[in-house]
Amino acid sequence: xxxxxxxxxxxxINTVTIGATKEEGGSCRYNIxxxxxxxxxxxxxxxxxxxxxxxxxxxxxxVPSDWPQELxxxxxxxxxxxxxxxxxxxxxxxxxxxxxxxxxxxPEIGKTPDEIAKxxxxxxxxxxxxxxxxxxxxxxxxxxVLPICSQVTxxxxxxxxxxxxxxxxxxxxxxxADGHNIIAQSPIDINIAKQLNILxxxxxxxxxxxxxxxxxxxxxxxxxxxxxxMERLRLAGLNGDKVIASPFICFVGQETWRAKEAKAEDxxxxxxxxxxxxxxxxxxxxxxxxxxxxxxxxxxRHPEAIRKVKEYIELAYSV
Amino acid sequence: xxxxxxxxxxxxxxxxxxxxxxxxxxxQDYALKQIKAGADALDLNCGPVAKDPLSDMPWLVETxxxxxxxxxxxxxxxxxVIEAGLKVAKNKPIINSTTADLEKLEILVDxxxxxxxxxxxxxxxxxxxxQNKEQRLELAxxxxxxxxxxxxxxxxxxxxxxxxxxNVAQAQQKDILESIHEFKIISEPPPKTIVGLSNVxxxxxxxxxxxxxxxxxxxxxxxxxxxxxxLDKELMDAIITAELILNKHIxxxxxxxxxxxx
Numbered sequence: 001x002x003x004x005x006x007x008x009x010x011x012x013i014n015t016v017t018i019g020a021t022k023e024e025g026g027s028c029r030y031n032i033x034x035x036x037x038x039x040x041x042x043x044x045x046x047x048x049x050x051x052x053x054x055x056x057x058x059x060x061x062x063v064p065s066d067w068p069q070e071l072x073x074x075x076x077x078x079x080x081x082x083x084x085x086x087x088x089x090x091x092x093x094x095x096x097x098x099x100x101x102x103x104x105x106x107p108e109i110g111k112t113p114d115e116i117a118k119x120x121x122x123x124x125x126x127x128x129x130x131x132x133x134x135x136x137x138x139x140x141x142x143x144x145v146l147p148i149c150s151q152v153t154x155x156x157x158x159x160x161x162x163x164x165x166x167x168x169x170x171x172x173x174x175x176x177a178d179g180h181n182i183i184a185q186s187p188i189d190i191n192i193a194k195q196l197n198i199l200x201x202x203x204x205x206x207x208x209x210x211x212x213x214x215x216x217x218x219x220x221x222x223x224x225x226x227x228x229x230m231e232r233l234r235l236a237g238l239n240g241d242k243v244i245a246s247p248f249i250c251f252v253g254q255e256t257w258r259a260k261e262a263k264a265e266d267x268x269x270x271x272x273x274x275x276x277x278x279x280x281x282x283x284x285x286x287x288x289x290x291x292x293x294x295x296x297x298x299x300x301r302h303p304e305a306i307r308k309v310k311e312y313i314e315l316a317y318s319v
Numbered sequence: 320x321x322x323x324x325x326x327x328x329x330x331x332x333x334x335x336x337x338x339x340x341x342x343x344x345x346x347q348d349y350a351l352k353q354i355k356a357g358a359d360a361l362d363l364n365c366g367p368v369a370k371d372p373l374s375d376m377p378w379l380v381e382t383x384x385x386x387x388x389x390x391x392x393x394x395x396x397x398x399x400v401i402e403a404g405l406k407v408a409k410n411k412p413i414i415n416s417t418t419a420d421l422e423k424l425e426i427l428v429d430x431x432x433x434x435x436x437x438x439x440x441x442x443x444x445x446x447x448x449x450q451n452k453e454q455r456l457e458l459a460x461x462x463x464x465x466x467x468x469x470x471x472x473x474x475x476x477x478x479x480x481x482x483x484x485x486n487v488a489q490a491q492q493k494d495i496l497e498s499i500h501e502f503k504i505i506s507e508p509p510p511k512t513i514v515g516l517s518n519v520x521x522x523x524x525x526x527x528x529x530x531x532x533x534x535x536x537x538x539x540x541x542x543x544x545x546x547x548x549x550l551d552k553e554l555m556d557a558i559i560t561a562e563l564i565l566n567k568h569i570x571x572x573x574x575x576x577x578x579x580x581x
Contacts (some may be wrong), residue, residue: 194571198580236569243577244569 006046009238013037013210013245015051016181018097019130020157024104029128034168034211035247036294040234041294042316052317053291054096055306057089058253058298061111061119062104068263070279071301082119086127090184093306099132099299105145106136113148120152130161132249132299134183143170150174159183159249159297161305165196169203176205178195183249185213188222188229190236194244201243211297212246218255218262219286250290253301256283280305288312320558321360321544323392323413324353327379329366338365338375343382345347356549357579361387362406362415362506365395371408372397374457376404380465384409392546398426405434413437416479419444419458424465437475438466439513442498448481454499455480463505477513477544478502484521485529492519492533499540516547530554536563 015036020026030053039047047160061082067075078084082100089095100123123131133149147170150160161183163171168184175182184200186193188206193212202208214233216226230248237245256262262282266275283305287298291313300306320474326349337345350361354531363379365372372395380391384407394415405412416439417427429436442449442458449455459478466476482500483491502507514537531554534545538561543581549555559578562568571577 190569191571194569194577195573198571198573199576201580213555232569243568243571243580 004041004045007039009039009047011238011240011242011245013234013237015093016159016208016211016247018132018157018159018181020155020179024157025155027124027128028130030130032130033156037192037234037238037247037294039238040231041292049317051296051312053296053313055287055310056097056099056297057093057095057306058099058101058269058299058301059085059089060101060103061116062109067301068257068275068279069265070263070275071257083122083126086123089303090127090129093303095129097130097132097297098127099123099134101134102145102149103136105141106138106234109318113145116145116174117148120149124153124156130158131156132161132183132297134161143167146171147174150178150180153180154178157181160209161185161211161249162209163196163200165192165199168196168199172200172203172205175209176203181209183211183212183213184246185215188215188217188226190229190232190244193229193233194241197243197246207242207246210246211249212244213251214234216250216252216255216286216290218252218259219289220261221255221259223286223289227289227293230290230295234294246294248290248294249297250287250295252283252287253298253299254292256286257301280308284308290309320538320542320562321511322358322549322555322558323362323513323544323546324350324356324358324549325515325546326363326548326550327361327383328364328394328459329369329375330364331366335366335368338369338379341378343385346379346382347386350387353549354387354389356552357388357555358549360390360413360432362392362546364395364415365400372400373403376400377407380404380407390437393436401427402430402434405430405436408434411435411437413439413477415439416441417462417507419461421465424462428466428469428471431475431547432469432471432580437477438471439477439479440466440510441479441481443481448483451473451491452498452501455494455498456505459498459502459510460505463510466506467506473506473510474508476510478510479513479515482514482516482518484523485533486521496536496540499537499542511543512541513544513546514542516545527551527553531557534558537565538562540564547578 013035017033019028019031033051036050061078078088108173135146159181162185164185184196214230217223233244262279280302283302287309329338334552369375390410392403392413392415395401412434417423418441435450440462480495499512502512519533520526535557
């Protein structure tokens with residue numbers, strides 16, 4: 001008989017806590033812990049994996065213009081009002097946490113900091129799950145609005161992003177002052193991921209408050225490249241490189257629903273099968289693969305894909 | 320690289336004096352600055368002329384432990400002095416050292432087991448210093464065999480090929496480096512490897528350059544640990560860079576700083 005070989009890792013991934021309960025000074029019903037892995041994904045016999053991966057539902061502050069019908073049909077009744085949208089995913093779909101995407105602050109749409117501050121205030125009153133807040137990707141506008149989001153949600157221990165190697169100072173300072181966690185984004189590049197974590201921690205934000213967005217590709221669009229980068233980072237973290245021992249957040253929905261294989265309507269490629277099956281499957285397979293690479297938070301869109309991935313996680317963790 | 324700071328040694332004038340006068344401040348200062356410079360553990364040696372090493376060693380251990388929470392390497396040729404240090408050590412200590420002689424192994428492996436300590440094994444014997452790689456391997460195998468027989472965990476054994484000064488044993492340097500690599504093949508799991516670095520430059524000019532160059536080469540031969548002067552910044556940076564080139568750390572622009580954050 002071949003002897004089972006179990007690896008003995010010298011270190012572990014940092015644990016990051018998102019959301020603050022009422023006892024902790026916030027307004028969440030619960031908080032969520034991610035990370036803490038002492039081995040590679042799903043190798044339960046080898047080491048402890050104390051925190052299950054979680055899925056965040058995307059909620060936008062403005063109506064998305066490029067979502068395909070397959071997503072529109074779930075959200076069109078609520079998407080003109082972000083509060084209704086958030087309430088729907090919490091009440092109807094039982095979202096673990098919400099990822100509020102502030103696409104509306106982009107200069108082309110032009111939502112103001114005041115509007116966003118008001119929106120966040122209302123979300124905190126009505127929504128009691130942990131919150132992720134993402135900017136629009138325009139550095140100047142993000143640096144104007146995200147610090148205000150950080151102040152308004154002070155003490156809620158949100159996860160806010162994203163910062164990059166060229167733009168991290170403003171948001172890091174806010175997140176540090178207001179007790180939040182930060183998302184450090186690197187362009188599928190381990191060297192930059194590591195450098196950015198050093199730059200952020202040099203400003204005084206503990207490594208335990210950083211979540212890495214390694215930048216992911218959907219199935220068919222560089223997924224295997226993403227996988228190898230995440231795996232390398234995770235192996236280094238488990239081997240004692242504290243600087244990059246951060247949990248991962250993966251924007252699965254955003255990448256999947258850009259792929260034509262996911263978003264094409266039935267009439268465009270009749271031979272590809274129904275979009276109502278093809279789209280969520282594409283998102284689900286991307287998500288499950290990224291779980292194997294070590295994803296801790298999946299940010300997703302299609303309720304059916306999310307339900308299936310949750311089932312997958314529950315099943316894997318029940319053995 | 321597991322770095323053991325070598326500076327708390329009674330053979331250095333300032334330390335010898337501090338031990339004699341029981342001056343804690345001097346010892347603690349050397350402990351803290353070595354750790355700050357990147358040492359993972361500290362070697363403690365009362366020195367060759369200590370009057371009362373049986374009480375000096377526990378005093379050193381306790382003095383250092385008051386300011387530093389790291390493993391200590393209890394360094395003496397006298398087993399009783401080592402035991403006096405082991406008795407008060409808090410973190411898993413390292414015994415420095417045994418040779419391949421049976422009478423030494425019997426005492427020191429037993430001590431290491433009783434105090435749950437790691438053990439440095441010098442590939443030396445009463446017959447003298449080995450003259451080539453084959454003799455080193457033979458002595459290494461004797462130490463490993465004895466430890467296995469006594470159920471001492473081989474992962475806690477650090478084999479030292481015995482580094483000799485380049486100005487007296489130039490012909491041996493290549494054998495010493497190759498031994499570092501070949502010690503690893505003796506058993507599974509493999510033993511760890513260690514060198515007392517400063518010896519290589521004993522009596523030479525340009526000591527730091529020789530230390531640094533030997534060390535980088537030893538890293539390339541797979542060395543796990545070294546007893547050295549961690550305050551030699553160029554040496555410490557060279558080790559990190561050598562490990563970077565061997566793909567042991569992920570590169571980033573601030574790679575020296577990243578390694579120091581461990």
